[in-house]
Amino acid sequence: MVTTRGRLGADDSTERGGSWEFDGADGVVLFVHGLGADPESARDQAYTARLGLAAATGAAEASDAPPVIGYSWASDVDWGPAKRTADANAVPLADWLAAWADGDGRPVHLFAHSLGARVAGGTLRELADRGRTDALASASLFGGAIPDESVAGDGRYGSAIGAVGAPVFNFHSRNDRVLGWAYRASDRTRAVGHGGIPDSATAPAGYADVDVTDSVADHYSYVEPGDGCLPRAVDRLGIG
Numbered sequence: 001m002v003t004t005r006g007r008l009g010a011d012d013s014t015e016r017g018g019s020w021e022f023d024g025a026d027g028v029v030l031f032v033h034g035l036g037a038d039p040e041s042a043r044d045q046a047y048t049a050r051l052g053l054a055a056a057t058g059a060a061e062a063s064d065a066p067p068v069i070g071y072s073w074a075s076d077v078d079w080g081p082a083k084r085t086a087d088a089n090a091v092p093l094a095d096w097l098a099a100w101a102d103g104d105g106r107p108v109h110l111f112a113h114s115l116g117a118r119v120a121g122g123t124l125r126e127l128a129d130r131g132r133t134d135a136l137a138s139a140s141l142f143g144g145a146i147p148d149e150s151v152a153g154d155g156r157y158g159s160a161i162g163a164v165g166a167p168v169f170n171f172h173s174r175n176d177r178v179l180g181w182a183y184r185a186s187d188r189t190r191a192v193g194h195g196g197i198p199d200s201a202t203a204p205a206g207y208a209d210v211d212v213t214d215s216v217a218d219h220y221s222y223v224e225p226g227d228g229c230l231p232r233a234v235d236r237l238g239i240g
């Protein structure tokens with residue numbers, strides 16, 4: 001795990017925890033959770049993503065799947081403060097990715113669930129501003145709780161998506177009632193994780209919508225083993 005809980009604003013905002021045993025891996029997945037996750041839930045969600053990757057890649061054991069690093073941030077607060085905290089995590093996550101690229105160098109595939117998409121979007125902007133097109137191999141949004149127009153070419157994250165040099169996949173489901181109802185009521189926008197980019201918008205280079213309504217039944221199933229959409233992500237990302 002990598003965490004910024006209680007560390008935002010410090011000289012080194014991220015802290016590494018747990019045992020990292022993936023010396024033989026060709027690359028890693030960095031999983032960013034969404035709203036309402038305490039430290040234990042953040043670990044559980046990252047492990048679920050690894051189980052999902054094991055199932056999607058046909059690995060016999062979770063330990064044979066692509067390794068998953070969980071990114072834990074203080075999202076277990078109300079909606080407004082959580083959005084502000086998500087924005088504040090863009091710099092430390094960009095710092096960590098740049099340090100990984102300079103030190104380890106193996107490809108990093110960023111997986112962001114729900115409000116984690118706001119962390120991811122801000123991080124893409126930060127990386128683009130720094131010219132760090134080497135820091136990510138790809139970024140995937142699963143049930144992204146950000147406005148649908150924010151990923152358009154002229155949207156909040158559009159220019160960064162086009163500049164960062166990594167493909168960005170948006171896995172969205174019409175069955176996601178959390179985004180279709182609760183998110184829309186609280187944020188007064190349509191979520192990109194519910195219906196994708198608006199038909200009237202122009203997508204930036206490198207961006208692709210992936211409709212997974214037929215395989216994702218709710219907001220919490222995107223990376224579940226057997227029930228989610230990770231097989232489609234694996235196919236597109238070429239990991240396994």
